[in-house]
Amino acid sequence: MPGVRDRVAVVTGAANGLGREIALLLAREGARVALGDLDAAGLDKTAAAITAAGGAALAVAGDLTEEAPANRLIAACVERLGRIDILVNDVGGSRNARIWEMKVEDWDFVLRLNLRPTFLCTRAAVPHMMRRRSGRIICMSSGAREGTPWTAYYAGGSAYSAAKAGVHGFVRDVALELAEYEITVNAVAPGPIDTERFGPGLKKLNETVEYSPNHMTPLKRLGQPFEVAHAVLFLASDEASYVTGHTLAVTGGR
Ligand SMILES: NC(=O)c1ccc[n+]([C@@H]2O[C@H](COP(=O)([O-])OP(=O)(O)OC[C@H]3O[C@@H](n4cnc5c(N)ncnc54)[C@H](O)[C@@H]3O)[C@@H](O)[C@H]2O)c1
Structure with missing residues (x-):
């Protein structure tokens, strides 16, 4: 099976978390x-881990907004x-606040961080x-594109939800624009994932609030980074x- 063997991929947000996991998996599969x-x-560190395992990696640091x-x-x-076969737009993140307390600069920061690197790359x-x-273009949306109880009820996440719904809309349109060129454009929408940065906070919510990730997720657990990376691998x-034009939920059924 060809998979991504001998393909050339760009992965943004590859220093940490899901982007790092995706880059390591694509490299392991021969990209x-x-x-x-x-x-x-x-x-x-990500590039060194890939080359140490016998893969090929190039690191280019910069603010992708x-x-x-x-x-x-x-x-x-x-x-x-030599070329580019696969683009994974992973950069994103949030600043949470209730809508009546949301600062304009935080709203702008979240929209910018989740949408501009995706557009520009x-x-x-x-x-x-x-x-x-x-x-193959794969963008990172989120289960939050339809709202997230454990964020909405306890912290407020409207900017992030709006931005990730924006990623879904971006994918729907660009897939149509590029269909005649045989370029597919999709998104992956992770639920609560146990990454180094966000896992501890999600686990704390599981212990402290009613509408917690585990309680609100049919599979009753956090997702693991490899489960998101394999969804990206398939779409790549x-x-x-x-x-094409699809947002694949990796949300444990929510
Ligand atoms: N972890 C989760 O539970 C979860 C769930 C749903 C969606 N997501 C999405 O998945 C993606 C990765 O999330 P993660 O949990 O791995 O987050 P993370 O913070 O661990 O990784 C994000 C990466 O983006 C980089 N980055 C931030 N701003 C940047 C900029 N301006 N230019 C270039 N790089 C920049 C960071 O340095 C970091 O390496 C994001 O789009 C996030 O919104 C994550």
């Missing part, structure tokens, strides 16, 4: 990877690794994919060629 993130030290670093990441991938990558009439694979 050469270009890694983008603001966290240069974390990026070097800005145009020039996003263009630089895609250009470095094409120059150094996709825009830079697509001409290279169009020329070759093939490509040669075999996912008839799937």
